[in-house]
Every structure is written in structure tokens, then in C-alpha cells.
Amino acid sequence: MPVDALRTARPLFARIRAAIPGWAGGALTGLQAIALSYLVVLAPALAAVAGAPSLDGSAAVDWSGAATVATSVWLLGHGVPIVFGGATLSLVPLGMPLVSAAILVGVARRFAVKTWTSWALGVATFAAGAGVIGWLGSPDGSREAGALRATLVCALIAAPAVAAGIWRAYGARLHLLDVVPDEVRAGLRLGLGTLAFVVAAAAAIGGVWAVLGMDRIATIAADLRMDPLGVGALAIAETLYVPTLVCWMVAWMVGPGFVVGTGSLYAPDTLTVDTLPQLPLLGALPSGSGGWWTWAPVAVVVLAAIARASLSRRIGLDWASARSAGVAIAAVALGFAALTAASRGSAGPGRLEQVGAEIVPVTLIGTALVVAGYAAVWGAIAAWRWVRGYVRRDDARAEPEVPVAPVREPARSGR
Numbered sequence: 001m002p003v004d005a006l007r008t009a010r011p012l013f014a015r016i017r018a019a020i021p022g023w024a025g026g027a028l029t030g031l032q033a034i035a036l037s038y039l040v041v042l043a044p045a046l047a048a049v050a051g052a053p054s055l056d057g058s059a060a061v062d063w064s065g066a067a068t069v070a071t072s073v074w075l076l077g078h079g080v081p082i083v084f085g086g087a088t089l090s091l092v093p094l095g096m097p098l099v100s101a102a103i104l105v106g107v108a109r110r111f112a113v114k115t116w117t118s119w120a121l122g123v124a125t126f127a128a129g130a131g132v133i134g135w136l137g138s139p140d141g142s143r144e145a146g147a148l149r150a151t152l153v154c155a156l157i158a159a160p161a162v163a164a165g166i167w168r169a170y171g172a173r174l175h176l177l178d179v180v181p182d183e184v185r186a187g188l189r190l191g192l193g194t195l196a197f198v199v200a201a202a203a204a205i206g207g208v209w210a211v212l213g214m215d216r217i218a219t220i221a222a223d224l225r226m227d228p229l230g231v232g233a234l235a236i237a238e239t240l241y242v243p244t245l246v247c248w249m250v251a252w253m254v255g256p257g258f259v260v261g262t263g264s265l266y267a268p269d270t271l272t273v274d275t276l277p278q279l280p281l282l283g284a285l286p287s288g289s290g291g292w293w294t295w296a297p298v299a300v301v302v303l304a305a306i307a308r309a310s311l312s313r314r315i316g317l318d319w320a321s322a323r324s325a326g327v328a329i330a331a332v333a334l335g336f337a338a339l340t341a342a343s344r345g346s347a348g349p350g351r352l353e354q355v356g357a358e359i360v361p362v363t364l365i366g367t368a369l370v371v372a373g374y375a376a377v378w379g380a381i382a383a384w385r386w387v388r389g390y391v392r393r394d395d396a397r398a399e400p401e402v403p404v405a406p407v408r409e410p411a412r413s414g415r
Contacts (some may be wrong), residue, residue, distance in 0.1 A: 006302075008353060011208070018390050020267070024121075024244045025111040025112050025113050025118050025122075026112050026113075026117065026118035026119060026121030026122040026125070026162075026258060027121045027122070027125045028107075028111045029104070029107045029108045029111050029112045029118075029122040029125070029162060029165070030121065030122045030123070030124065030125025030126035030127075030129060030158070030162075031125055032103075032107045032127070032128065032135075033100065033103045033104045033107050033122075033126050033158070034125075034126055034129035034130065036098075036103045036107070037074070037099060037100040037103050038070070038071075038074055038133065039385075040096075040099055040236075041070040041073045041074050041077075041096075041236075042067065042070040042074075042083060043231060044070075044233040044236045044237075045066040045067070045069050045070040045073075046063065046066050046067075046070075047229050047232065047233065048066070048229045048230050048232070048233035049063065049065065049066040050229070058186045068137070071133060071136070071137035072137060073093070073237065073240075074096065074133060074137075075095075075133065075134055075137050075138070075146065075150060076089065076090075076092060076093065076096075076316075077092060077093045077094075077095070077097060077099075077100075077240060078096065078097060078100070078130060078150050078153045078154055079092060079149055079150065079153035079246060080134055080137075080138065080146045080149050080150050080153075081345075081346075083139060083142075083282075084351070086349070087346075087348055087349035088346050088353075089345075089346060089347060089348060090345035090346045091241075091244065091343075091344070091345035091346060091347045091355050091356070092244065092342060092343075092345060093237070093240035093241045093243075093244060094240075094241075094243035094244045094247065094342060094343065095239060095240035095241065095242060095243050095244075096240050097153075097157050098243060099240075099376055100154070100157055100158075100161075101161040102158075102161075103155050104122070104126065104158055104161035104162055105161050105162075105164050105165040105168065106159070106165065107163025107165065108122055108162045108164075108166055108169070109165045109166075109168050109169040110169075112162060112165060112166050112169070113357065114166055114169075114170040115164075118166070119162050119163060119166060120235075121159040122158065122162040123155055123159050123162055124155075126154055126155075126157075126158040126162075126343070127151045127152075127154045127155040127158060128151070129154075130150040130151055130152055130153070130154035131147040131148070131151035131154075132147070133145040133149030133150060134146040134148075134149065134151065134415075135147040140241075153210070172409060174208075181321045182320075183321070183323045183324040183327070184327050186311065186314050186315050186321075186324040186326065186327075187315075187323070187324035187326065187327025187328040187330075187331065188327060188328070188331055189311065189314075190307060190308065190311050190315060190324065190325070190327075190328035190331075191327065191328035191329070191330070191331025191332045192335070192336070193305065193307045193310070193311075194304050194307040194308075194328065194332055194370055194373075195331070195332060195335040195336075197303040197304075197306065197307055198253070198300055198303055198304075198366075199246065199250060199339075200248035201253065201303060202246055202247075202250040202293070203246045203249070204254050205249055205252070205253060205276075205296070206245055206246055206249040206284065209249075209284055209285065209287065210284035211285050212287060212288075213283045213285070213287055216283035216287075217280045217281075217283035217284060219283075220278055220279065220280045220282075220283050221280045223278060223386070224278065224280075234280075238279065238281040239278065241281060242281075243366065244342075244343045245281065245284065245285075247339045247342065247343030247356075247357075248266075248343055248356065248357065250336070250339055250340075250362075250366075251340060251343075251356075251357030252266055252267060252268065252286060252296070252338060253296045253297065253299060253300060254297060254300060254336070254362050254365050254366040254369065255267065255269075255296070255297045255359040255365050255369075256357060256358060256362050257270065257357065258350075258355075258356055258357040259354060259355065259356070259357075260276060260282070260285065260347075260355055261274055261275075261276070261347070261350075261351040261354065261355065262274075262351040262353070262354050263351060264276075266285060266286045266289075267289065268289060268290075268291055268293045268294050268295075268296040268297070269290060269293070269294045270289055271286065271287075271288065271289035272341055274351065277347075277348070277352075297365070297369055299372065300366065300369040300373070301369050301370075301372050301373040302373065302375070303373065304332075304369065304370040304371075304372070304373025304374055305373035305376050305377050306373075308373060308374045308377040308378070309377050312377065312381060317378065317381060317382060317385075325374060325378075326327020328374070329367060329370065329371060329374070332366070332367055332370045333363055333366075333367045336363045336366040336367060337359055337362075337363045339364065340356070340357050340358070340359045340362045341359055343356050343357070344356025344357060344359070356358075
């Protein structure tokens with residue numbers, strides 16, 4: 001190929017995007033996102049079943065069984081419970097919707113265009129594809145409910161994700177946001193920043209417990225005696241549940257803690273453990289309580305104070321700033337409630353029907369801790385301003401008044 005042709009050749013994605021109509025890019029975005037997100041769970045399932053012997057000892061590979069399991073996992077990750085043997089599995093692997101959102105953002109950057117039609121088609125196509133998977137993967141008696149739930153959840157995931165992809169590609173801007181008052185924007189920034197700090201700290205604490213429980217994790221993994229492909233499939237499945245575990249650690253850090261089955265409680269001041277399923281991920285749960293761990297809720301106060309102090313120039317002490325603080329507190333409360341609700345559900349029959357944290361205690365206590373952090377910074381800023389003003393008044397009083405001598409005009413000569 002000549003050098004000039006190499007220089008003028010456009011990238012593959014650019015040529016594909018130029019060859020299709022602008023509106024079709026949105027539909028292509030949804031179709032690709034559905035296929036790629038489904039392959040995330042289908043490929044490991046097929047690999048695991050290909051390397052494992054069949055139940056009857058024959059050499060046949062149960063491809064349809066692997067596809068059924070992958071479909072169930074995909075639907076569970078998008079809010080559709082799994083019913084098996086009279087039990088219900090509704091604990092959502094929160095990593096699955098995050099993977100779908102990331103895929104949507106990446107594909108939308110390549111194929112969607114800066115139009116409302118492209119955005120709407122991307123969202124509608126992804127939601128419609130999820131509805132088809134929900135219809136095919138749900139039992140006969142609940143196909144309509146499964147399809148409807150998958151469609152609604154995936155529409156909620158796709159709407160902001162496709163918009164973020166278009167924004168990353170074209171720098172699109174919603175002029176509707178210009179109508180939002182500045183104090184509301186500042187409050188949302190403060191509230192979301194506080195939640196981000198708390199979630200990051202919870203993830204770090206969860207990592208500490210995982211390191212402390214490395215021996216337990218290794219023992220459980222060794223007792224499973226799985227082949228390498230099965231280990232890889234299990235690792236991917238457990239990775240999808242890591243964000244769920246982080247939400248549990250948010251409840252642990254706030255104070256009320258969480259349960260993994262009836263009769264258990266993981267909290268900074270209490271640890272009650274009962275029999276758990278043999279899963280390596282559960283070896284990363286907290287294994288201690290009391291002592292210094294009881295001070296974990298204070299970390300929420302400190303993080304809220306840091307977030308409030310970082311926006312002290314934007315959010316002051318006037319009434320507009322008070323409204324911003326109210327918006328931030330409301331955003332924090334909704335965030336705690338959403339994180340807790342998304343990470344609770346049923347993990348199986350019997351005592352595992354209750355897994356996760358209680359929404360009301362986590363929301364109320366977590367919001368109160370954040371308010372304490374905001375109030376501490378507000379009091380510190382108010383005290384500093386009062387002290388500074390008082391010192392300036394004292395300095396002004398201490399300075400003596402220097403009399404100014406009148407300026408005499410020179411005498412004029414009579415000439």
C-alpha cells in the first residue's frame with residue numbers, strides 16, 4: 001500500500017461511522033452494548049463448561065446449560081431475580097450494571113452522534129434488547145414481568161451512559177442545566193463528593209479486611225478443587241459482586257453494619273458469624289470488632305468535613321449557602337438509601353433470604369454523621385471569621401490617631 005494511501009486512510013471506526021446515517025449510530029450503540037455485555041458472562045460460562053466433564057460422564061458439552069446460566073447471571077445483574085428450587089436469588093451483582101454502563105459509554109463515543117434522536121435510539125435499543133433477553137431467560141409464568149423489569153432497569157442504565165459517551169465525544173451540553181440555580185449545583189457537588197469519599201474509604205477498609213483474610217480465602221478456594229477454567233469463571237462472577245461488598249462496607253463504616261443470613265451481624269462493635277457458603281469472596285468479610293474499629297463512624301464525620309472544607313469558598317455562611325447545604329444533605333441521604341437498597345436481597349433459601357443492610361438505620365445514622373461533619377466545618381469557619389474580625393477591631397483601636405498639621409500657604413509679597 002502506498003505511503004500516501006496510508007497517510008490518508010481513516011481509522012476503521014471513523015469509516016464505519018461515516019458510512020452509516022447519523023440516526024443509525026444510536027441503534028448500533030445499543031445493539032453492540034447488549035452483545036458485549038452479554039458476552040462478559042457468556043464467554044466464561046462457555047469456557048467453564050467446555051473444560052468440565054458432563055454430569056453423566058460422557059464427553060458431551062452442555063452448551064445450552066452454560067447459556068442458561070449466563071443469561072440468568074446477566075438478568076440478575078440487571079435487576080431480574082433468579083428462581084430455582086423454590087428459592088429466590090435477588091442479590092444483584094452491582095458490577096454487572098457498571099460493566100454495561102462502561103460499555104455503553106465507550107460504544108456511544110464511537111458511533112452515536114450529537115442528536116437527541118441518536119441518544120434516544122441508543123437507549124431504546126439497549127432497553128429493547130434487554131427486554132428480549134428477559135423474555136427468553138425468564139420462566140414461563142413470569143416472562144412478561146422479567147422482560148418489563150429488564151427493560152426498565154436497562155433504560156435507567158443506558159440513559160445517562162449514552163449521554164456521557166456523546167458528551168465525551170462531542171462536548172455536548174444540556175442547556176437545561178443553565179436554569180438550575182448555582183446553590184443547587186454547589187449542593188449537589190458537595191453531596192456527591194461526600195458520597196464518593198465515603199465509598200472510597202469503604203472500599204479501602206474492605207481491602208484491608210481482604211488482606212487480613214487471605215488465609216481464609218486461600219483455604220476456601222483450595223477446598224473447592226476446581227479446574228483452572230472453573231476458577232476463572234468463579235473469579236469473574238465474584239468480581240461482579242465486589243461493588244456489592246463495598247456497599248456492605250459503607251453500612252459497616254456508618255455503624256449499623258450488615259447481615260449475611262439470619263443470625264449474623266457484621267458491625268464495628270459487634271461480630272456474630274454463622275455458617276456461610278463456601279465462596280472465597282466471603283472470606284474477605286470483617287473478622288473482628290471492638291477496639292479501634294468502633295471509631296469507624298468517626299471517619300464518616302472526618303470525610304464529610306474534608307468535603308465541606310474543600311468547597312468553603314463556594315459554600316459560605318449566608319442563606320444561599322444554607323440552601324446548598326440542604327441540597328447536599330438531601331443528596332447524601334438519597335445516596336445512602338440507594339446504596340443500601342441496591343446491595344440487599346436474597347442469596348438463597350433458608351437463613352440466606354436476608355442479606356445486606358437495613359435501609360432506614362444506615363440512611364439516618366449516615367446522614368447524621370455527615371451533618372456533624374458539615375456543622376464542624378461551619379462552626380470552625382464562623383469562629384475563624386469572628387476571631388479575625390475581633391482582632392482587626394482591636395488593631396484599629398490600638399493605632400493612635402496622628403494629628404495632621406494644617407498646611408499654611410506661603411505669604412505673598414506686596415510686589
